[in-house]
Amino acid sequence: MFTTRPTLQGTFGMVSSTHWLASQSAMAVLEDGGNAYDAAVAGAFVLHVVEPHLNGPAGEVPILLAPAGGEARVLCGQGVAPAGATVAHYRGLGLDLVPGTGPLAAAVPGAFDAWMLLLRDHGTKPLADVLKYAIGYAEHGHAPVDNVGATVETVRELFETEWTSSAEVYLPGGKAPRTGELLRNPALAATWKRLLAEVARAGDREAQIEAAREVWRTGFIAEALIRQASRPTLDTSGERHTGTLTGDDLAAWSASYEAPATYDWNGWTVCKAGPWSQGPVLLQQLALLPPELPAYGSADYVHLLVEGCKLAMADREAWYGDAAEVPLEALLSDAYNAERRTLVGERASYELRPGSPGGRAPRLSRYARVEAAVERAADAAGAGEPTVAMSATAPVPGEPAAGEPAVPGEPAVAADGGTRGDTCHLDVVDRWGNMVAATPSGGWLQSNPVVPELGFPLGTRLQMTWLEEGLPNTLTPGRRPRTTLTPSIALRHGVPVLAFGTPGGDQQDQWQLHFFLAAALRRPIRGGLDLQGAIDAPNWHNDSFPGSFFPRGMRPGSVTLESRTDPAVVAELRRRGHRVTVGDAWSEGRLCAVARDPETGVLSAAANPRGMQGYAVGR
DSSP: OOOSSOOEEESSEEEEESSHHHHHHHHHHHHTTOOHHHHHHHHHHHHHHHOTTTOOTTSBEEEEEEOTTSOOEEEEEOOOBOTTOOHHHHHHTTOSSOOSSSGGGOOOOOHHHHHHHHHHHHOOSOHHHHHHHHHHHHHHOBOOOHHHHHHHHHTHHHHHHTOHHHHHHHSGGGOOOOTTSOBOOHHHHHHHHHHHHHHTTSOSHHHHHHHHHHHHHHSHHHHHHHHHHTSOEEOTTSSEEOOOOOHHHHHHOOOEEEOOEEEEETTEEEEEOOTTBSTHHHHHHHHHSOSSOOOTTSHHHHHHHHHHHHHHHHHHHHHOSSSSOOOHHHHTOHHHHHHHHTTOOSSOOOSOOOOOGGGOOOOOOHHHHHHHHHHHHHHHTTTSOTTSOOOTTSOOTTSOOTTSOOSTTOOOBOTTSOBOOOBOOEEEEETTOOEEEEOOBOOOTTTSOBOTTTSOBOOOGGGGSBSSTTSTTBOOBTSOOOBOOOOEEEEETTEEEEEEEOOOGGGHHHHHHHHHHHHHHSOOBTTBOOHHHHHHSOOEEOOOSOOSSTTOOOOTTEEEEETTSOHHHHHHHHHTTOEEEEEOTTOSOOOEEEEEOTTTOOEEEEEOOTTSOOEEEEO
């Protein structure tokens, strides 16, 4: 089939990421003798510089790694809620939802420590060797992609009147970043150079990395982060608030390793982060598939996947989180999914239908129940017109609203700085067979003011939690907010073969399912997986569940498809009651992928053409 680019193949190393500079920087590390983990860390810190509207050092990252000859592991870089982040505190401020911006939404920053652990435990390069690429681009500048400037323009007034430290970095001379002109972040470059200077005398490679972790937790970086959290900041509530993050919170937290959640399907084992993320949603969607699938790309196929996604996402809302036990084994069991599969009918469902694994009653937030009821009432008032497409300008969680940057996967930013957020992705495989998939996010330039001394902002991941007691995702001190970040590694007969992922918030495991099935089921190329063909294939998403980002909206029965979708498929989905929006031809997904054939050792890579900035490199 026609693809926008070839699937790259080679034997030395492969990198795929959402920005070409990160991909090439990671590849440079491989060329310099580093392994996949060294390369991933270098690429990640470059992403902080070149995609600052999508991630930053004080954000978060789940990392899946599969060492050559070892077992796949999850490295959790999702920080917890601070000790003072209680439901009572936020309710006492008159809030029903955690704001989408500002220090009240900041969890303990997790990304930096996770990357340091990965480098210490699995890398081979000194810290200075992997940071030099990010330092270079921050100090000397890089030509930004269009959407850095477009995002800054949406928050220009906020930056100029309230978040003035952000204006100093992203509105130099009153001008937003422009393609073809160099964007510098000297404060960020100075932060990393000072960090390297402070740890230089610590000893060997590992000692220096440990010293860097301590600087982040208790040194000049920690001190600056805490000062920023204590500054009253205008957020999406329309009020100025201080945060709850303290020095004790920073000092006490560390990234950590854990076993992945897995599901076996057709000889594949798919590995995801646990239900503190939305990762198991992909596993549940696989578990819901019948033994025989409809023809790939047909209306039956799309309908089946969309309806299965609705059931899995309803379970996410009722059962996933870090504040209560999650019955994941039951949610993935054959008996449970056989029962749930019978709920998929010929018509599109407009209901939020969580299951009852082991006979337990599902627990949905009051907000989610009210939102679902309001939407159902609105549908009923529509006099039976469920087959009419939604307006193309209707705001959809995770998509740009009218007047906002219209590039797939980019964050939708309101004039007050509110954002539903997005992220980056990075995959690497090296010549030894080490494999890593990571989805860094948070700490966006539009999430919080830039910390003046550091050149980057705090994150806002606490906006994912509920301000209602007794739920799996209730805001709880010391517990992780449930994240949408969800990289993937897939094994074939127990051997790591494929690493992949995408930005996209709630859409990530929808786009990844279609990609994985396309790669796993369709005819391979030249003895390997057709990664580029699977990425390029027309994709879709639905919003029939509460969104994870402020203001947590939902659109029951919705499905958004690319205009390259067969018109007969679109018509049939509408006939079945789906509220269809036909989007731009290349508007669904920002997937990246790398692979390794365990029989031949041939490496492959591909990257998403949507958005015109993701690239794979390798040889």
